[in-house]
Amino acid sequence: CERQDRRPSKQRLLVVANRLPVSAVRKGEDSWQLEMSVGGLVTALLGVKEFEARWIGWAGVNVPDEIGQRALTKALAEKRCIPVFLDEEIVHQYYNGYCNNMLWPLFHYLGLPQEDRLATTRSFQSQFDAYKKANQMFADVVNEHYEEGDVVWCHDYHLMFLPKCLKEYNSKMKVGWFLHTPFPSSEIHRQLPSRSELLRSVLAADLVGFHTYDYARHFVSACTRILGLEGTPEGVEDQGKLTRVAAFPIGIDSDRFIRALELPQVQEHMKELKGRFDGRKVMLGVDRLDMIKGIPQKLLAFEKFLEENPTWRDKVVLLQIAVPTRTDVPEYQKLTSQVHEIVGRINGRFGTLTAVPIHHLDRSLDFHALCALYAVTDVALVTSLRDGMNLVSYEFVACQALKKGVLILSEFAGAAQSLGAGAILVNPWNVTEVASSIGYALNMPAEEREKRHWHNFMHVTTHTSQEWAETFVSELNDTIVEAQLRTKQ
């Protein structure tokens, strides 16, 4: 019994991300309903089981009153979540403005905001001020809950200012920062008016991580070209302080998907889907409805394929599941209308009284329905214009042990570097190339499909989200020990 008490407890991990993994819906003055959110970060961090993890983030709602805040804090505590309360004005300027209108498009090579460039340039300073203020509010909450020895893991482009704020509170805090989007070429990053301040704030972290070696290299060259600092094989050095920079490719909890395929409710879904699409090959797209995912480009390629291959018209169906995101942003509303218009046109051109070539759903699917869909799919189409990694491609591979379907994957997704040998890589901007890849995938001999599938399956099942999180945190611990040794020398 005594021995059990002395057993080392799990290391405490404070995961700080803009959004908590749950969304809160108010049901009364002091009652809240919590729902799991959909997204890559949530999927990845579900795998963090080796640590005693707590999440710190915004719950996605404005809670101006104290009664509501107290009740929500209590409800979230049961899920090991700690809220940061942001008011509407801050959310508008920091989240909708600086994060989603400025950093998100820029980091995905879509340039500075398209709509009214001058107005955006004018509002830049107030948005950046709100960004810094919001990051400071996150830092305040982290500081309040921090205990000595904790590891603080900051996530994504929303929180680039956070490492600096945290180190100002406590220079001994172990701080890591990980970017889930691409980090663009330094030539793109240098367009940002706040380019230097952001880089310096990130460099306050002990360890900085990216999905791919290319993104890490872009970051280091932004630091050398814009800040004039020295890049070393380990990272970036500034006046004797080294910030480690490295690639940590994310993965999924592949066992969770593989196990789910055995569940009766998933088998039931699969049976229904097989019956519904009997005699037709199933193609699948699962994306958030975001411009980076290249959904219109995917649809145009499918249209071209149907145009050029009349014999396939009643033998193939494309199921496109698109979860709406950022629905209050005009550019996203425009994207939704554009997608609906293309789907309508294609179904009008190639549909019959009994069947349409595209089934498009504007909503998320529950986990079991998603697994069943992945499992019955013959060809998955991931055509992101840019994507930090893309976990949908991993999830599809994990569910394909029986079918050994084909993955068509954008060369601009980080996943192209890990699944490139098994997938058919395409340039999503080249509609002709994607259309002919669809034909190639649908006609691929079983032997080639099997070979490609096993290559990817091996990768997906050995490079999991759990391994990703453990590697990042142990690297962060090691980095700190090495830094302490260097100071002593």
Ligand code: ADQ
């Ligand atoms: P996302 O842009 O959200 O993530 P992705 O990596 O593909 O993209 O993850 C999406 C997640 O949401 C997947 O787990 C998927 O199952 C789920 N999802 C998407 N559409 C869904 C739907 N209609 N119904 C149900 N579930 C759905 C960001 C970056 C990525 C990076 C991840 C993780 O943009 O490049 O891979 O973070 O770092």
